[in-house]
Amino acid sequence: MNFNISSTSLLSYIMALSLNKYGIDKISVRKQNLKSYGRYYSLNYFGKKFLEHIEIWDHMESKSIVPYNTIEIYKKDIKTLSFCAKDINIDYLGYIINEDNLIKSVTKKIKANKNFNFILEKNYSDNLSNCVNIISDYKDVSPEIQSNNYTSKTYNQTAININITHSKSNNNIPRQIFFNNEILGFLPVNENCYNLIWSMPNNLFEKMSSEDMNEYKTLVEERANFILGEIQEVTIGASFPLSARHADIYFYQNNLLIGESAHKFHPLAGLGLNMGIEDISFLTQLILKHGDLKVTFREYAIKRIAKNNSLQHILDLIIQFHSSKLMPDDLKKYLLYYFDKTLLMKPTIIKKATGCDNRI
Numbered sequence: 001m002n003f004n005i006s007s008t009s010l011l012s013y014i015m016a017l018s019l020n021k022y023g024i025d026k027i028s029v030r031k032q033n034l035k036s037y038g039r040y041y042s043l044n045y046f047g048k049k050f051l052e053h054i055e056i057w058d059h060m061e062s063k064s065i066v067p068y069n070t071i072e073i074y075k076k077d078i079k080t081l082s083f084c085a086k087d088i089n090i091d092y093l094g095y096i097i098n099e100d101n102l103i104k105s106v107t108k109k110i111k112a113n114k115n116f117n118f119i120l121e122k123n124y125s126d127n128l129s130n131c132v133n134i135i136s137d138y139k140d141v142s143p144e145i146q147s148n149n150y151t152s153k154t155y156n157q158t159a160i161n162i163n164i165t166h167s168k169s170n171n172n173i174p175r176q177i178f179f180n181n182e183i184l185g186f187l188p189v190n191e192n193c194y195n196l197i198w199s200m201p202n203n204l205f206e207k208m209s210s211e212d213m214n215e216y217k218t219l220v221e222e223r224a225n226f227i228l229g230e231i232q233e234v235t236i237g238a239s240f241p242l243s244a245r246h247a248d249i250y251f252y253q254n255n256l257l258i259g260e261s262a263h264k265f266h267p268l269a270g271l272g273l274n275m276g277i278e279d280i281s282f283l284t285q286l287i288l289k290h291g292d293l294k295v296t297f298r299e300y301a302i303k304r305i306a307k308n309n310s311l312q313h314i315l316d317l318i319i320q321f322h323s324s325k326l327m328p329d330d331l332k333k334y335l336l337y338y339f340d341k342t343l344l345m346k347p348t349i350i351k352k353a354t355g356c357d358n359r360i
Contacts, residue, residue, distance in 0.1 A: 015284075042274075064101050158199070
């Protein structure tokens with residue numbers, strides 16, 4: 001059986017390496033340099049274990065990896081929740097990694113592998129008897145499937161990627177601030193630098209000038225000076241409209257969808273890369289387990305659609321809870337405080353979010 005992986009994405013390369021790890025050598029990979037957008041990822045516990053398993057992690061530059069064992073959630077300047085690695089007896093909940101660092105390691109591993117058949121253009125086969133096409137990029141999905149088999153929504157918001165150098169030590173703790181209809185997600189790059197993904201209503205974004213650093217600095221200070229201290233430098237990166245998308249089917253003909261081609265999440269919980277890695281791990285195991293590809297396709301679709309769909313609903317509930325004007329802020333804070341003290345529910349959620357309930 002041949003596996004054709006012709007999307008040019010980070011997850012495509014990781015998929016190829018995962019298949020090859022288990023002795024599958026009839027793999028075609030599209031030869032093209034991966035594009036970096038200078039992003040930072042919060043890689044969860046399982047994601048790190050998986051990258052170790054396929055021998056990517058140890059080739060990454062360790063000095064640019066920031067492990068963290070605590071996540072803090074705030075309603076404005078009041079801390080409402082904290083998630084700790086010790087709650088489920090692990091050392092770290094996750095790791096902040098630079099996109100450039102991950103791409104460099106994955107690309108080096110791909111180029112060193114002599115088993116891959118490198119192709120220059122998309123080369124899909126429509127014959128299930130001898131080829132499976134694995135698609136990770138939404139733009140590579142058939143237009144007919146795109147128009148009829150996705151559930152999509154827009155949040156009427158824009159997200160901005162910002163790097164902030166600040167005076168107060170962040171103690172390498174990721175933090176998230178819910179501020180009215182805005183969500184500010186802070187990922188520690190080092191002790192005095194945060195990467196911020198700031199989700200805001202479109203009408204606020206349209207009022208702001210990308211050229212006026214002082215305006216951004218003032219607004220961020222109003223929302224987060226209690227964790228940042230003095231802001232010393234602000235660098236504005238890319239912005240993008242916020243939307244979510246989920247495929248109603250994960251396979252058609254001999255095409256299998258993974259990662260961004262199957263699902264697109266709100267950046268609230270940093271699920272994109274992590275759920276893509278889960279797709280890859282689960283799919284690889286099924287390919288090895290079943291001789292019948294149709295059985296593999298069905299089981300993969302049933303299990304992953306259920307998992308990814310439930311996560312999308314949870315994210316939407318979190319957003320609605322924090323942005324709702326029907327519930328007073330004091331009541332929200334009380335409910336979050338009560339949840340933070342639960343002994344059973346919170347550890348279960350931590351295990352699911354970190355992927356500790358998955359196996360490789």
